[in-house]
Amino acid sequence: MMEDIKKYQKAEKLKKQREETQAIPWYYDGLENLCDRIHPGSQLLKITDIKALSHDTKLFRLISAKKNKPLAPFRAGQYIGLIVEINGVRTSRPYSIVSSPNQLAYYELGIRKKEDGFVSPYFFENAKVGDIFEVTEPLGNLSYNSMFHGKDLVYIAGGCGITPFISMLRDISERAIPLNVSLIYGCLTEKDILFRDELEDMQKRRSNIKTNFILSEPESDWKGECGFITRDKILNEIGSIKDKYFYIVGNLPMYQFIKEEMKELGVSKHRIYYEAFGVPDDITQVMGWPTEINSSKKVNISIKFRKYSKTEKIEFEAYCTEPLINSLERTKNLALYVNNGCRSGECALCRTKMISGKVFVPPEVTIREVDKDFGFIHPCISYPLTDIHLDLTLT
Amino acid sequence: MVNSVYDENRVISTSPVIVIGAGLGGLGAACQLVLRGETVLLLEKHNVPGGFATSFVRGRFEFEGALHELSDIGTQDNKGSLYRFLERLGVVPNKLRFKHIPEFYRSVYLDGFDVTMPLGVDEYREKLIELFPAEKKGIEEFMEMCGAVLKGIKYIASKGGKFKPQEVLKEHPWLPRISGITLSELYNKFFTDKKLISLISQLWGYLGLPPERINAYAFIAMLIFYLNWGAAFPLGRSHSLVNAMVEAFEKLGGEIRYNALVNRILVENNKVCGVELLNGDVYKCKAVISNVNPICTAMKMLPPEVVPDEYKKKIYAPEIGPSGFSVYIGLNRSYKDLGLTAHETFINEKYDINVAFEMFNKLEAPKYIVAACYNHIYEDISPPGTTQLVLTTLQMGKLWQSVPPDQYFHIKDEIANSMVTLVENTICPEIRENIEVAVAATPLTYYRYSKNIEGAIYGTTQDVTNGPLLRLKSRGAISGLYQVGAWTNFGGGFSSTILGGRIASGMYLKDKIEGRW
Numbered sequence: 001m002m003e004d005i006k007k008y009q010k011a012e013k014l015k016k017q018r019e020e021t022q023a024i025p026w027y028y029d030g031l032e033n034l035c036d037r038i039h040p041g042s043q044l045l046k047i048t049d050i051k052a053l054s055h056d057t058k059l060f061r062l063i064s065a066k067k068n069k070p071l072a073p074f075r076a077g078q079y080i081g082l083i084v085e086i087n088g089v090r091t092s093r094p095y096s097i098v099s100s101p102n103q104l105a106y107y108e109l110g111i112r113k114k115e116d117g118f119v120s121p122y123f124f125e126n127a128k129v130g131d132i133f134e135v136t137e138p139l140g141n142l143s144y145n146s147m148f149h150g151k152d153l154v155y156i157a158g159g160c161g162i163t164p165f166i167s168m169l170r171d172i173s174e175r176a177i178p179l180n181v182s183l184i185y186g187c188l189t190e191k192d193i194l195f196r197d198e199l200e201d202m203q204k205r206r207s208n209i210k211t212n213f214i215l216s217e218p219e220s221d222w223k224g225e226c227g228f229i230t231r232d233k234i235l236n237e238i239g240s241i242k243d244k245y246f247y248i249v250g251n252l253p254m255y256q257f258i259k260e261e262m263k264e265l266g267v268s269k270h271r272i273y274y275e276a277f278g279v280p281d282d283i284t285q286v287m288g289w290p291t292e293i294n295s296s297k298k299v300n301i302s303i304k305f306r307k308y309s310k311t312e313k314i315e316f317e318a319y320c321t322e323p324l325i326n327s328l329e330r331t332k333n334l335a336l337y338v339n340n341g342c343r344s345g346e347c348a349l350c351r352t353k354m355i356s357g358k359v360f361v362p363p364e365v366t367i368r369e370v371d372k373d374f375g376f377i378h379p380c381i382s383y384p385l386t387d388i389h390l391d392l393t394l395t
Numbered sequence: 396m397v398n399s400v401y402d403e404n405r406v407i408s409t410s411p412v413i414v415i416g417a418g419l420g421g422l423g424a425a426c427q428l429v430l431r432g433e434t435v436l437l438l439e440k441h442n443v444p445g446g447f448a449t450s451f452v453r454g455r456f457e458f459e460g461a462l463h464e465l466s467d468i469g470t471q472d473n474k475g476s477l478y479r480f481l482e483r484l485g486v487v488p489n490k491l492r493f494k495h496i497p498e499f500y501r502s503v504y505l506d507g508f509d510v511t512m513p514l515g516v517d518e519y520r521e522k523l524i525e526l527f528p529a530e531k532k533g534i535e536e537f538m539e540m541c542g543a544v545l546k547g548i549k550y551i552a553s554k555g556g557k558f559k560p561q562e563v564l565k566e567h568p569w570l571p572r573i574s575g576i577t578l579s580e581l582y583n584k585f586f587t588d589k590k591l592i593s594l595i596s597q598l599w600g601y602l603g604l605p606p607e608r609i610n611a612y613a614f615i616a617m618l619i620f621y622l623n624w625g626a627a628f629p630l631g632r633s634h635s636l637v638n639a640m641v642e643a644f645e646k647l648g649g650e651i652r653y654n655a656l657v658n659r660i661l662v663e664n665n666k667v668c669g670v671e672l673l674n675g676d677v678y679k680c681k682a683v684i685s686n687v688n689p690i691c692t693a694m695k696m697l698p699p700e701v702v703p704d705e706y707k708k709k710i711y712a713p714e715i716g717p718s719g720f721s722v723y724i725g726l727n728r729s730y731k732d733l734g735l736t737a738h739e740t741f742i743n744e745k746y747d748i749n750v751a752f753e754m755f756n757k758l759e760a761p762k763y764i765v766a767a768c769y770n771h772i773y774e775d776i777s778p779p780g781t782t783q784l785v786l787t788t789l790q791m792g793k794l795w796q797s798v799p800p801d802q803y804f805h806i807k808d809e810i811a812n813s814m815v816t817l818v819e820n821t822i823c824p825e826i827r828e829n830i831e832v833a834v835a836a837t838p839l840t841y842y843r844y845s846k847n848i849e850g851a852i853y854g855t856t857q858d859v860t861n862g863p864l865l866r867l868k869s870r871g872a873i874s875g876l877y878q879v880g881a882w883t884n885f886g887g888g889f890s891s892t893i894l895g896g897r898i899a900s901g902m903y904l905k906d907k908i909e910g911r912w
Contacts, residue, residue, distance in 0.1 A: 008575025270727035270831030
């Protein structure tokens with residue numbers, strides 16, 4: 001027994017010795033560099049090139065605006081949140097990276113002009129070479145996951161939803177990754193097809209990549225497939241659904257259509273990934289929307305926020321049919337930017353405390369249980385149904 | 396007025412004591428202080444409290460971020476000390492409920508050896524004897540020793556730290572006896588069967604060192620606490636435990652502020668006088684309790700000239716422990732169909748733990764992983780018909796320092812994939828075809844959220860010279876500064892850090908009364 005006690009005394013002595021012989025250290029945080037490269041939080045980018053991709057879509061090439069700061073690596077399929085200030089309103093929109101993940105000299109974004117949109121028309125008309133923008137680090141969960149996606153992949157894209165797939169296909173093609181891909185790309189007309197030459201070229205060069213264009217409103221001289229992306233067309237293209245993994249990128253009406261087709265095909269839920277598409281164009285069309293709410297109804301939003309050491313309050317009106325974050329951003333005298341990334345309720349960057357009120361959140365969005373219990377919301381995907389009281393002093 | 400230490404115009408408030416970081420240690424300290432009637436400001440850099448005790452959403456799954464089995468909760472007739480602390484805070488029984496985990500752990504080896512160990516001292520002993528009848532005598536003595544250690548710990552706790560070493564030596568000799576030896580040295584007194592040793596040691600991943608290096612006290616205390624008070628899991632995941640504590644803290648008058656990253660601790664005449672946030676805001680105070688790791692606190696947040704060289708040496712002398720590598724998996728099938736029969740399953744390639752430990756130093760497939768499947772006791776943790784499975788192994792964070800940024804995703808995917816393969820080859824052959832969501836966290840991920848040096852999840856290792864008795868104490872580098880968290884007091888783990896935070900509060904209160912600063 002005394003032997004053990006002696007060992008303790010020895011350990012005590014050893015500890016002292018260890019402390020004494022330790023050279024005076026200097027601070028070195030070894031993971032800081034890698035962390036800063038992979039998760040820089042935000043990046044400053046400069047436009048170096050703008051090119052038309054189609055009649056309503058432009059390709060923007062962006063490099064790092066800081067000399068010694070390389071761009072963050074990303075997984076093919078990820079997006080960045082582009083932060084813009086328009087007439088004093090600071091807001092952001094997520095855009096998929098089109099360029100290959102195998103080079104980090106630049107990112108390329110394909111941005112389609114949405115006629116009634118807020119950011120894309122501005123960006124489309126005003127952005128010019130040399131402009132500097134703040135963007136988020138690469139975000140998003142759309143990417144190849146070798147743990148379970150398998151070897152046979154089906155990409156289904158609608159319109160501008162092709163952008164992440166271009167990056168994914170470039171990656172597969174450049175590194176000759178042994179994955180079999182069937183791309184089914186639906187557009188309105190022939191002139192809406194983006195990256196057509198490149199896709200056709202890739203198909204020629206790589207036996208594992210197959211592409212098929214389907215036009216819903218083709219001109220009379222179109223020789224390819226027509227109509228919607230139906231189950232028959234999918235099955236015709238891929239043969240069987242066995243061991244296939246499906247990635248779907250498009251807009252809400254397309255998702256609603258494809259979901260039915262997938263169900264009919266018998267594809268299990270866990271073999272499909274639907275990329276977040278931002279907020280729906282018309283929230284009142286989303287399942288679960290309380291139909292008794294008039295779509296032009298306005299509610300009162302009151303906000304507590306901190307300006308230096310003082311807590312201030314403001315009130316303003318907001319439409320029920322608009323996400324809270326948009327109304328917040330438009331309140332210029334608030335001069336407060338709610339951090340955000342995905343604008344789809346996924347990334348949780350905009351998490352905010354709601355003291356009182358009722359919001360509508362589309363049913364497919366999952367919010368953490370504790371957040372529900374303790375009154376936290378994601379304003380990017382929350383629609384105010386009643387008067388709302390928010391506390392921004394916490395955030 | 397110009398002040399050389401801080402900008403007077405940026406002073407937001409003055410409070411007697413500020414706690415930096417709403418991790419488990421910081422929350423433990425902050426809650427204890429408000430219980431004692433103190434005015435406390437708690438500053439948290441993130442937009443959620445809890446540190447590692449958190450959850451996140453992927454698809455339709457909300458994953459538990461860190462907690463496997465919470466110890467020190469107990470039952471109504473045998474309440475653990477963590478439960479009693481939560482009771483005083485008013486968190487239990489009304490604001491938070493626990494589910495008790497029926498079994499201790501399941502242990503699986505690649506050669507097919509597969510056994511589920513029960514909780515309870517007697518049940519555990521009987522199961523061991525049933526499996527290793529030849530070692531009956533040693534097992535009985537070993538468990539008796541564990542019981543004696545528990546008595547000793549209870550004795551010290553009842554004395555509130557004021558005990559005579561002589562008395563402990565006489566009445567509870569096992570306590571000092573196991574304080575200076577390794578777990579292997581302790582095993583040698585009782586048994587030799589490699590398989591038995593491996594089976595008892597399964598929890599070694601909770602501390603991060605193999606039996607040949609781990610302090611016996613640290614391991615035995617953990618083992619006996621689990622056996623005596625059982626293991627539990629809070630409904631709503633670990634984050635509901637944290638949120639309930641924050642709510643109690645605020646109710647008792649405490650103030651918490653999120654997105655408040657403290658950049659500097661302000662010092663005047665070698666005494667703490669406030670903190671400055673990254674955005675320049677200044678909060679004045681007389682004392683700071685830091686839940687930031689002591690290395691970062693002393694070397695980065697304090698002005699370099701005020702930290703004594705002895706303190707610098709002291710915080711750097713112990714070895715920095717491992718970080719974690721986790722894969723969070725949502726399965727589109729019930730755990731019952733998949734044959735996942737236990738809450739906590741340790742999967743081993745070999746019986747020799749040293750072989751598994753060596754892998755912590757390589758960016759390769761691990762040989763020891765823990766698979767936590769929460770649905771058994773907590774059906775609603777994922778949607779009906781699905782399963783939440785979290786695979787975890789340990790890895791030295793510094794390995795990732797030399798990973799080229801463009802290789803990061805590739806290495807991450809390879810290791811995550813190998814962990815799924817190990818599960819495929821042992822407890823769940825059908826795992827892959829049922830995965831709906833799978834996302835990995837590397838030491839970089841742990842680093843990113845905690846800013847712990849090397850992403851260490853348990854702080855410094857609990858080797859022989861750095862066990863619970865010899866670890867860094869709460870009093871920090873200078874007067875008025877206190878340290879909490881896994882790097883101090885009892886070390887890592889949920890209840891250890893929360894209750895360790897209370898110690899720092901006790902010291903603060905004592906120093907305040909004695910007028911030390």
